[in-house]
Amino acid sequence: MDLLKSLFVSASGLKAQNGRMRIIAENIANSDSTGRTPDQDPYRRKIPTFQNYFDKEIGGDVVELGKVVEDRSPFELKYEPGHPAADANGYVRQPNVNTLIETVDMREAQRSYEANLNVVEATRRMVQRTIDILRG
Template structure:
């Protein structure tokens, strides 16, 4: 693995964390939306990440994990799944979105958990950016060795 591949790995991490931040923002924005039907109620969404292995990227196996033939080369978003947790049904017969029984359905979004996820994603993004800056500094130092 070369020092240059650090940029690809950190870049894929930053891209994945951007997707995570976008899903968190979507969840928080829809935390108080209501519906008169369980089928139409917003459900929290969460990204699913997977490792991009070296064998998938370029077929080279010259790494620490050569006996396994694969080394991590970054991360990718495998998909975004909906949380299948229970929705909150509240009895509010005077609400305009109430169903015939007087229930209004609220999303299964936990705002506190979403805020914690947002902080975690933001810090992960910053860590990847710091990795890129450190690799850039190291490459610049290597170039000055011959002077």
């Protein structure tokens, strides 16, 4: 039944966006996590990727969370001479996490999650109407 296929596809989207939101939450939570010593790197932002594959069982493409890659952009320096991670000049390397970008990414993930959820709900209603018609 094609309606069930749409449920599987939407469910894969829900799962992928849930994983994306988890990674974004980790980035936000660690946006102030510096190294403990001058030679230790601070937290490095993670970037979720997605990949699609053909699911033979349902006969369609589905999405899944792909590799999580590290953002290789440079760390910012902040002058904090008393910090344990400060270098000889008093600078501490800060995580390469921009909370504004993470917030926008979270909003986009939320909207995609909601869109997939709407498909699930619409499909459920259609299945229920079909069952009601067959009973009646």
